[in-house]
Amino acid sequence: MATFQSNDALIHYQTFGDVTNPALVFSNSLGTNFGMWQKQFNHFKHDFFVICYDTRGHGSSSAPQGPYTLDQLGQDVVNLLDHLNIEKAAFCGISMGGLTGQWLAIHYPQRFNQVIVCNTAAKIGQEQAWLDRAVLVRTQGLSSIAATAASRWFTDPFIQSQTTLVETLSNDLAASSAEGYASCCEALAKADLRAQLQQITVPVLIIAGLQDPVTTVTDGQFMQAQISNSSLFEIDASHISNIEAPEAFNTVVKQFLS
Structure with a gap:
């Protein structure tokens, strides 16, 4: 297990593959850890130097007292690349990690060859709903959120057919x-990048889940319309599409990166 200090947080990360290959960073969604990318790091480690990390407050990374900002989440990635002496990488983030990817493309275009943002939006949800959820979690813990997470993350057929995997994630x-x-x-x-998307010049692939109730295809279409050098791929999955449809996900990412 490798860690490094990124400002006030200790960030846990793991690398896969040959360090001389092009670098590819994966960023997890809210409430998960880097293990969510298993089907990806096993697939891409042959052609890329794959870097997975736990977003601050998640997995084995530390959880300094918040609130956090999107700037902090993005800066952690830049600090990780600096720590590994990597000048330039490709980036793939899902949901919250997809917002991080948009921030990186806006603020650090010189550090990224390509950016993939999956099941995300330039603004996810409503401010008050997030603040209410933060209060709920601090007072009652995560068990009630975890009990209903699967219905937001996956389609019903996937939940029924992959009970062990879904239970593990929950x-x-x-x-x-x-x-x-x-x-x-x-x-x-607080994160809202809608007015800044037009600044993005890095090539961007947007992956939107056809059955995603959280960040919709409409959200993906909005991002594509604002980002000049972008393409949109609609995947037949719900919110955590890389787990629900790994073959289709890996294929379109590989095509984009090559």
Whole structure:
């Protein structure tokens, strides 16, 4: 297990593949950890130097007292690249990680060859709803959020057919840091990149889930209309599309990166 200090947070990360290959960073969604990318790092480690990390407040990364900001989430990635002496990388983030990817493309275009943003939006949800969720989690813990997470993350057929996997992800969420989760909710409450998307010049692939109730295809279409050098791929999955439809996900990412 590798860690490094990024300002006030200790960030846990793991690398896969040959360090001489092009670098590819994966960024997790709210309430998960880097293990959510298993089907991706096993697939891409042959052609890329894959870097997975736990977003601050998640997994084995520390959870300093919040609220966090999107700037902090993005800066952690830049600090990770600096720590690994990587000048330029490709980036793939989902949901909250997709917002991080948009921020990186706006503020650090010189550090990224390509950016992939999946099941995300330039503004996710409503500010008050995120702030209410942060209060709920700090006072009652994560068990109630974890109990209903699967219905937001996956389609019913996937939940029925992959019960063990879905239970593992739900249990991981329930056992997570309430402070880390709440602090990321507060970052999402304030994050709004809609007015800045037109600044993006890095090539961007947007992946939108046809059955995603959280960040919709309409959200993906809005981002595509604002980002000049972007393409949109609609995937037949719900919110965590890389787990629900890994073959289609890996294929379109590989095509974009090559």
